[in-house]
Amino acid sequence: MTTPRTSSDPVAVATGSDDVRRFYGWRIVGVLAVTETVSWGILYYSFSVFLAPMQRDLDISTAASSGAFSVALVVMGLTAVPVGRWIDEHGARGLMTTGSVLAAVVVAAWSQVQTAGQLYAVLALLGVAAAMVLYEPAFAVVVRWFDRRRARALLVVTVVAGFASTIFVPTAAALEHAVGWRDALLVLAGVLAVTTVVPHAVVLRRDPADLGFAPDGGPVSGDDTRARRGHQHPGLRRTGRAMWGESRFRWMTLGFALHTLAVIAVSVHLFPFLREQGHGVAFAAGVTGSLGILSVTGRLVVTGLFARIPTAQVTAGVFALQGVAAVVLLLRPASATAAVVFVVLFGLGFGVGTIARPALVVEAYGVAPYATVSALMGLALAAAKVVGPVTAGATRTVSGSYTPALVGLAVVCALSAVALGLASRATGHSDLQLPEEPAR
Secondary structure (H helix, E strand, O other): OOOOOOOOOOOOOOOOOOOHHHOHHHHHHHHHHHHHHHHHHHHHHOHHHHHHHHHHHHOOOHHHHHHHHHHHHHHHHHHHHHHHHHHHHHOOHHHHHHHHHHHHHHHHHHOOOOOHHHHHHHHHHHHHHHHHHOHHHHHHHHHHHOOOOHHHHHHHHHHHHOOHHHHHHHHHHHHHHHHOHHHHHHHHHHHHHHHHHHHHHHHOOOOHHHHOEOHHHOEOOHHHHHHOOHHHOHHHHHHHHHHHOOHHHHHHHHHHHHHHHHHHHHHHHHHHHHHHOOOOHHHHHHHHHHHHHHHHHHHHHHHHHHOOOOHHHHHHHHHHHHHHHHHHHHHOOOOHHHHHHHHHHHHHOOOHHHHHHHHHHHHHHOOOOHHHHHHHHHHHHHHHHHHHHHHHHHHHHHHOOOHHHHHHHHHHHHHHHHHHHHHHHOOOOOOOOOOOOOOO
């Protein structure tokens, strides 16, 4: 058995499985909580702040500038697959460090664009960087370091990062107002470089077995170490074709893709819908803005439920509740009370998919192929992020109201709950040779 490192070691971990407070994995969780907050805030949420000034400066339309961000999302989804395979075989430390360097360089380059073509090219590279540093690789690290406390570790990362928009939207707006959008992006590029590159390079480790421990902190044997190494399982090299041939994977992917479609459509269109119903700017902004806070609350609630009720059941129930919220708003669209009820019920499930998906993927397929399986699922989610807002907007334009979109929202939420239920009942197997988890 490997002898645990003592506290005198620079990367000391707990001297026993009960001393979880000193387990090195929590140091990794703390770093990821910070770097994910910064990366999401700058690479994702700040775009809305720079949209209008970019349009004026580059003399392009709203559709053209928004399309550049859609390109970034598509590239991010496509890049996630090779990124996932790399992480499963080599770990996330070098990749996330490189991604952070690329992210800082790309944001700096973004500040220098002069044409729509240059904007599209830079944001395509931003999509590559985002795939290397956002939730997917971060979750791949967490699921390797934790088992019994995995839900708690994921919760810490996502709760802190849930405040990314709260922190960086006003920060970016203040910078843009003070120095203009170009210099604001240069400042944010510097923030990215300082707060993410070194932490990823210094703190991240591939696997607790590298330090002589099992997930959560106990001692691990050499056999357990080999069992968790995905590159020693040839079945992982053909994960893509095999996964799409498995009904459980398809139903799970459909469920989370539909939920993503609903969430992104609401985040984009709730404010204009409320304004269309005659609500004031302050009310519409306050209700829409509360979605982020409620998403954090929802994550805290469901993480506690995961310990008592199967994850798939809790998640499906939350998705169904969001469908009920859409019906409430559909029945009384102009009511302020209905709007508040909607945002409370829908907002509580806003971030649930983020923590439920890694838990269900690991539950179904184990730790070794996590990044690859999750990235393949992420392809459908990336498509949903593009399709959701566009479909809701097109429906509003054609029909003259948001009523058909609300009907669609209720149906999509209900279908996402049904799909997760079917995924939990699916027992068929593909030809994928997945490694078994070591006994612990």
